[in-house]
Amino acid sequence: MNWESALETFCELYHHSSVNCDWIIVGSVSSVLQGAKMIPNDIDIYVRNKEDVSKLAFLLSPYSIITKSELSYYDSEWLSSIEEPYYTQTFPSGFSWTKGKWMINGFNVEVVHISDSAGIADSDKGEGIWEGGKYIWSLAKQVEFGDYSIPIIPLEIQLESNLRRDRPDRVESIINAMKTNGYSKELLTKALSINNYVGVKELLM
Numbered sequence: 001m002n003w004e005s006a007l008e009t010f011c012e013l014y015h016h017s018s019v020n021c022d023w024i025i026v027g028s029v030s031s032v033l034q035g036a037k038m039i040p041n042d043i044d045i046y047v048r049n050k051e052d053v054s055k056l057a058f059l060l061s062p063y064s065i066i067t068k069s070e071l072s073y074y075d076s077e078w079l080s081s082i083e084e085p086y087y088t089q090t091f092p093s094g095f096s097w098t099k100g101k102w103m104i105n106g107f108n109v110e111v112v113h114i115s116d117s118a119g120i121a122d123s124d125k126g127e128g129i130w131e132g133g134k135y136i137w138s139l140a141k142q143v144e145f146g147d148y149s150i151p152i153i154p155l156e157i158q159l160e161s162n163l164r165r166d167r168p169d170r171v172e173s174i175i176n177a178m179k180t181n182g183y184s185k186e187l188l189t190k191a192l193s194i195n196n197y198v199g200v201k202e203l204l205m
Contacts, residue, residue: 003029003040006107010043010060011148019055022048023111023151024140026131030152031170033143035177038170042101042108048137049113053098056111057085063102063109079103086111094118121193128193131161139187156183156191163196175203 007029014023025033027044047053057064057080068083079101080086086100095118101110114132122133129135131153140151155174162170183204189197 002105003032003043003107006104006109007043007150008146009104010045010109011145011150013059014056015148017059019059021052021055022137023052023056024048024136025150025152026136026158028170031155031158031174031177033145033150033152034155034158035181036155036158036170036173037176038173042110045109045111046132046136047111047113050098050115053086053100053111053113057100060100060102060104060109060111061085063104073099088115090116091118095120124190126194128160128164128196129157129191131157154184154187154191156187159188159200160191160193160196163192163200171200175200179204 024046025044026046028038028040029043032038032040045056047056060080061082064085065079065081068081069078071078073087073089086098088096088098090096094116096114096116098113098115099110101108117130117133120130120133121127122130122135124135136153136157139154139157141154142149143152155178159171159174162174192200
């Protein structure tokens, strides 16, 4: 499995097509692209508009399976098919997303649009910025990846996400990358909730 090969394939398909939409790399691949040391499990691509899932599903159709998967959407082995390139799912909390998933060069690539956050905190004034929320689009940064410049979520926001998830391994990796490569103190104070900021600010000194 090679996330770099899968991401390169996606970038080639996108940049050599007529598809135009707002997308951004989130999750572990976004962190690794900024120097964090971790092993990604998949490539997470969020899109700003729901119709963009359909656009990217068409783009990735060469990697769709032929017949509709018999697996549940909850099954990690579910993959997009020609018949069913994506699905919309609503959870008991009210959280709702539209999602497709493809296996590219042996690695999972997911395209997601979040329709309803179900009240997940997303604020730049004390509650913390959520990686699936409205602020990521204006705060996205561009990184060079091979021949391409791609949009990703800054480490400051990734730090908040992994603190929320109680992922100390990834928190440590992100903090180490920020200490090595630098970070924005202004963005950090916006991205982290007040409690999380108090908890990690000493580690970044």
